[in-house]
Amino acid sequence: MILPSMTKNGGILTIFALLTTGAVATIHELTADNIAEQERKQLSDQLQEVLNPAFYNNVLYNDCALIRNPLLGKEPQRVYRARQNGEAVALIMRHVTPKGYSGDIELLTAVLSNGQIAGVRVTKHEETPGLGDKVEIKKSPWITLFNDKSVLGGDDARWAVKKDGGSFDQFTGATITPRAVVGSVKNAVLFSQSQFNEVFNAPNACTAGES
Numbered sequence: 001m002i003l004p005s006m007t008k009n010g011g012i013l014t015i016f017a018l019l020t021t022g023a024v025a026t027i028h029e030l031t032a033d034n035i036a037e038q039e040r041k042q043l044s045d046q047l048q049e050v051l052n053p054a055f056y057n058n059v060l061y062n063d064c065a066l067i068r069n070p071l072l073g074k075e076p077q078r079v080y081r082a083r084q085n086g087e088a089v090a091l092i093m094r095h096v097t098p099k100g101y102s103g104d105i106e107l108l109t110a111v112l113s114n115g116q117i118a119g120v121r122v123t124k125h126e127e128t129p130g131l132g133d134k135v136e137i138k139k140s141p142w143i144t145l146f147n148d149k150s151v152l153g154g155d156d157a158r159w160a161v162k163k164d165g166g167s168f169d170q171f172t173g174a175t176i177t178p179r180a181v182v183g184s185v186k187n188a189v190l191f192s193q194s195q196f197n198e199v200f201n202a203p204n205a206c207t208a209g210e211s
Contacts, residue, residue: 040061043061044060044061046108046121046123047060047061047080047092047108047110049108049119049121049137050092050108050109050110050118050119050120050121051082051090051092051110051118051119052118055082055084055089055090055112055118056082056083056084056089056090057083057084057085058081058082058083060080060081060082060092061080061206062204062206062207063080063081063083063204063206064078064079064080064081064204064205064206065078065079065081065199065200065202065203065204065205066078066079066205067079067093067195067199067202069191069195071095071187071188071190071191072093072094072095072096072187072188072191073094073095073096073097074096074098075096077093077094077095077096078094078205078206079091079092079093079094079199080092080093080206081199081200082110088113088196088197088200089112089113090110090111090112090113090118091110091111091192091196091199091200092108092109092110092111093108093109093110093111093188093191093192094106094107094108094123095107095109095184095187095188096184097180097181097183097184099176099179099180099183099184100125100126100127100132100176100177100180101127101128101132101174101176101177101180102125102126102127102128102132103125103126104124104125104126105122105124105125105127105135105177105180105181105184106122106123106124106125107120107121107122107123107181107184107185107188108120108121108123109146109185109188109189111188111189111192111193111196113196114150115150115151115189115192115193116148116149116150117146117147117148117149117150117185117189118147119144119146119147120143120144120146120147120181120185121137121143122135122136122137122143122181125177127174127177128174128177131171131173131174131177132171132174132176132177134171134174134177134178135177135178135181142169142171142178143181145168145169146185150189151186151189151190151193153190154190156186159182159183159186160179160182160183161175161178161179161182163175163179164179166182168182
């Protein structure tokens, strides 16, 4: 009697597992498009924060290059390309600095074809609440100090916090975080200035629906 009972229970468990797996697969299939659409909207909102949509008329999240460059971070980063009637307008770069007080700080920086910054946002960080988190636009307008600025070269002394002789304010009780952000944005601008045309001529790494 034991063997038939075990066989019966095993069969029930197998059917239950198959039904559960099928349900999970069905739910995933039904929600995948909605999730992808939400991700595209979030990305589109981020891109519009650093570059006014009036500057371009292409779909940014469908037009990017995948770049491996130490100025942008250890891992390959997506650089989005803004075009107005097919003409190159700006690069919007994802870049990462490992020099934050609590680790990596991820940023998004838009640089126009003339080398001028259109906007910068911190997209992810783990900096100290009330101190380093002032790099967030929701916490402080500090990040807008980069608007309309450019870099005159790798030795441009203005691109440092005031404590280091530069022109950017640091936060009271927190210098490491703004120092890291200033350095990373400077590197992103230098990359854009030197590689602008090359990035626009690179193969498209973003197809419809990818981000």
